[in-house]
Amino acid sequence: MSHGSESHHYPNRKDHTHRDACDEPDAPDKATGKTRYINDMVLPHMLIGKILHAGRAHAEIVSIDTADAENLPGVHCVLTGRIPRA
Numbered sequence: 001m002s003h004g005s006e007s008h009h010y011p012n013r014k015d016h017t018h019r020d021a022c023d024e025p026d027a028p029d030k031a032t033g034k035t036r037y038i039n040d041m042v043l044p045h046m047l048i049g050k051i052l053h054a055g056r057a058h059a060e061i062v063s064i065d066t067a068d069a070e071n072l073p074g075v076h077c078v079l080t081g082r083i084p085r086a
Contacts, residue, residue, distance in 0.1 A: 047076060 029035045054061060066078040 026035060061081075064080050064082070066080065069075060069078045
């Protein structure tokens with residue numbers, strides 16, 4: 001059994017381990033930081049959501065004090081799993 005290159009299993013594969021730059025046309029832009037991702041986009045009136053998970057698995061949440069979060073600058077809404085009474 002050969003421990004060298006196993007390119008004989010893949011007849012069209014080249015003997016080197018890296019891919020040619022032409023295989024990934026966007027590789028140079030990704031490597032230099034020029035590629036824009038969805039998280040880089042900012043739209044007018046865009047809101048950003050954050051999630052705070054319980055600090056303990058399977059804990060029973062008895063109450064949540066949202067006052068500090070509601071008073072932070074830029075906060076538009078604080079949601080919890082509580083269903084408000086009609």
